Amino acid sequence: MSESMKKINADLNKNYELFGKNYDSSFNSFLQRDLETTARKTGGWVSGGNRLVLNFFEKKVILDPFLKKIFILPDYSEELTGNEEMLDQFISSIILHYVLNADGSPLQNEWVQYRELPDGMFYASTIPGVLEPAIKKYATDGPGFLQRMGKMGSIKQNDFKFAAVLLPFKKFPMLFILDEKDEEFDAGLRVLFDRSASHFLKTDIIKTLLVYTIKRLTG
Secondary structure, X not given: OXXXXXXXXXXXXXXXXXXXXXXXXXXXXXXXXXXXHHHHHHOOEEEOOOEEEEEEOOEEEEEEOOOOEEEEEOOOOOOOOOOOXXXXXXXXXXXXXXXXXXXXXXXXXXXXXXHHOOOHHHOHHHHHHHHHHHHHHOOOOHHHHHHHHHHOOOEEOOOOOOEEEEEEEOOEEEEEXXXXXXXXXXXXXXXXXXXXXXXXXOHHHHHHHHHHHHHHHHO
């Protein structure tokens, strides 16, 4: 394991611990919000009068106020039936961060690098290490990269040979651009964010979401 990946895993472990400690208080903060307003700000919708439904990558998730849990909904349903998969606290905490931080700002339709986000320079040096596993996996497999992205709900971008936009959340797009290895250059992977990104997630949580995304992309 590279030193960069060791550092990333150490940071993730800290987030696991922090998310676990703050999970209940985060859910309680969500319960104190007006649900219709929260739905509007996040791009979600209200189900059953007291539950929030959100798009999360290629799935729909529902926040249950009674169990204080988040579940993946089947494609055919927007209501809990008792057979849903429950998300773990780590992923649930990322979703709660989005719910609590989203202010409903419109997309600015301007792509920026991570370091251009507020406080992004503090973490920017770690981003290449986060992307490294995906670069290694898809260095000579652009079609495989697009196929895997497609399974995660991406939208292919024709401005580049191997590029697609992922939507972890409806109002939080991420553009991934893969450059395959050739005789002159090594493979590379860029990730860009809409300039409005900080209106929906804090910059350190954006990095955590990116790590989760890369793990899914390479898993």
